[in-house]
Amino acid sequence: MLTKTFGSAVQGVNAYTIIIEVVVSAGTGFNVVGLPDNAIKESQQRIEAALKFRGYRMPRTKVVVNMAPADIRKEGAAYDLPIALGILHASQQLNSERLSEYIIMGEMSLDGELRPIKGVLPIAIQARKEGFKGIILPKENAEEAAIVNNLDVIAVGSMQDAIDFFEGRLDITPTTIDTRDLFQHSVNKYSADFADVQGQENIKRALEIAAAGGHNVIMIGPPGAGKTMLAKRLPSILPPLSMQEALETTKIHSVAGKLAGGGLLSTRPFRAPHHTISDVALVGGGSNPQPGEISLSHNGVLFLDELPEFKRTVLEVMRQPLEERRVTISRAKVSIEFPANFMLIASMNPCPCGYYNHPEKECVCGPGVVQKYLNKVSGPLLDRIDLHVEVTPVTFDQMTATRKAETSADIQPRVDKARQVQETRFKDYADIHSNAMMPPQMVKDVCQISEAGRMLLKTAMERLGLSARAYDRILKVARTIADLAGTEEIQIQHLAEAIQYRSLDREGWAG
Template sequence: MLVKIYGSAVFGVEATTITVEVNIDKGIGYHLVGLPDNAIKESSYRISAALNNNGYKLPGKKITINMAPADLRKEGSAYDLTLAIGILAASNQIKSTKIGDYLIMGELSLDGSLQPIRGALPIAIKAREEGFKGFILPKQNAKEAGIVDTLDVYGVENITEVTQFFDGKKILEKTIVDTRKEFYNNLEHPEFDFSDVKGQESVKRSMEIAAAGGHNIILIGPPGSGKTMLSKRLPSILPPMTLQEALETTKIHSVVGKVKEAGLMGQRPFRSPHHTISDVALVGGGQYPQPGEISLAHNGVLFLDELPEFKRTVLEVMRQPLEDREVTISRAKFTVTYPSSFMLVASMNPSPSGYFNDPDAPVTSSPSEMQRYLSKISGPLLDRIDIHIEVNPVPFEKLSEDRPSESSSTIRERVTKARDIQSERFTDYKNIHYNAQMNVKQIKKYCKLSDESKNLLKNAMERLNLSARAYDRILKVSRTIADLEGSATISSNHISEAIQYRSLDREGWLG
């Protein structure tokens, strides 16, 4: 008997429906075709044990299973439940009348219980698009898939619940998720708050500007000056996620199986990979491509602590994603694209010893060591970082004072107002939402300077030996500073403040 049952494969952040054809005929053998990987080929052992332990059996006949489209590589153990139900239906051990109405996925344990799968959200979205009545999957993934409305999502704990459902002996409980309520409930207070930070007013100001304009930022300072502490608090002042951003972000985390039981993500992601990370782990890829850290940071923050310690090849592969805000990974037979619109926050010591220009430093570095250390960061990468800020240790008087610092919620209000101004400004542009994304054309249109401001910028570039790459960055940052003040025009004080945030372009840093 021939039975058709449906599963799904995830490529990039999109799902493709897989038709599983199970045919049982005279003879002996188990033949699985359609480009399955080793995990799927091994499924026969898990299926056999799970069926025996739940009162069913693997037919002692010739079983032929085709996974179509046959030219598309299938991977993972999530097809266990799909294949098992197909075999039971084809061997008349359960009724097959309703099987084609549902998309079925799940990894089987030997006792028949189900383990969670990856990519439940994009699979559910695809199931709704293709008109399936429902989606049957492990209970651990039910809330995640339930985000998709107008699709019946059934979370099950074991294979027996599925077989009884198709035999009409059990009614499965639908997973109902109020997406908007879920989203607003997850907009919790951030774990880290700027009210905990003593002193560092200039650094907090620069981070407010970075958040308001979506600018990448690098913090330069000696060990213990608070670079990491400040960076961890940046997500707390970014504008709250929109529902669309939350869905995009959850979708990416779903693909790698990192969605928590809460379902829809309400907090902007903060990713902080170790400096030993490989280029594939950072940007994504592999034999079967998976999103990397920069995609997991989509709509949030990617923090690279001790930037010069990262391998130069790893840093260089970030240049294109920083510009295009997406990663394209090409293979011989397919190409996948992952979104990667994130804010880059980096930190570094000013020298190998960490105490450059400090007269009380216990260790100093030679000029050649300095040059070798700083040359690990290429000019093209620095081109994509708008704000450079020096972080100095906080004096004891500041650390010991009882006066509370400004809270993240207060700063976020100003940031959100500035972002609203930018959203209005760039309404007619599809791929531009905030100042950091402006190209030369928009800079000329929205960053016009008075003669006084032009002269100030010219003098600063000549006196401080600022590089040409600093020019556009200063204009973008000054536009953001003006937006924070609600000013339609860029004045000389906006320009002068923006000039301060180009430390690494000055003579004596990177030459």
């Protein structure tokens, strides 16, 4: 007897429906075909043990499981449940005509209990798109799948629950959540706040500009100056996630299995990988390509602390994603694209001892060591970072000041206002939402400057030895400063402030 059940395979951040055909016929053997990996081939042992534990029998005749389409590689143990139900139906131990109405996914233990799986959100989105009535999956994944409306999310704890549901002995109420209500109640709630930071007003100003225009930032200063503390508070002044952004970000985290509590992400991600990270872990990849840290930072912040300590190959692979805002992972049979629209925040000490340019402590590094240390970060990468900010230590008077610092709630409305100006400016461009995303050809039209501003910029470029890319970056930052000030034109003071944020360029710092 031939039985068809339906599962799903995730490639990149998208899912594809898999037809699982099971035939029980005369003969012997258990065969799985259709490009399965070892985890699927081993499913026979798990399924056989679970069936026996629950009082069912594994057919002692020939069982063939075909997973179509055969040109898509299927990976993982999440196909245990649809294969098991297909075997039961094909061997006439399960009587139900509703198997074809649902996408079925779940990894089984030896006693038939179900374990959570990865990539549930894109699977649920695809199930609704293809007109399935619902999705059968482990209880732990129910909230995540329930983000998708107009789809019955049937949460089961074991294979027996699924069997009882299909045979009508168990009535399971579909899991539902009010996504928008849940999202509105938890959106933009952060534990870190700029009110915790005493002093460092110039750094706060730079981060406000970065947040308003979506610019990348590098902070350079001695140990204990507050670089990490400031970086961790940047998401708290970014505009709240829109529902579309939240869905995009949640899909990526779902595929990577990073949704701890399930449900929709309501705050912008902040990722801070250790400097021992590999290039594959940063940009994504593997035999079954998975999103890396830069994709997990999509619509959020990627913080690289102690930038020169990262391997050079790791830093260089970020060049293209910083420009393209996506990562393409190519393999012999497949090419997968992950979104990577993130803000890069980096920090570093000025030298190995950490005290070059310190107002009080003396640097003990030898001649040329400072420049050699800075050279660990390549010029092309540094060129792609819009704001270079020198962080100085906080004085005792600043640390003990009783005056309250500006809170994130005070700063965020200014950032929101500037972002709204940019949304209006770029309303006709689907892929551009902030000044930092402008392509070079658009910069000339949007960032026009006066003759005095042009002469100021010419002088700065000659003295600092800036590249053509740095020229564009300065104009973009100046445009953001003007947006924060609420002016149509880029004035000379806006340009001057933007130029000072290039002070760490090669020829302008530790030269």
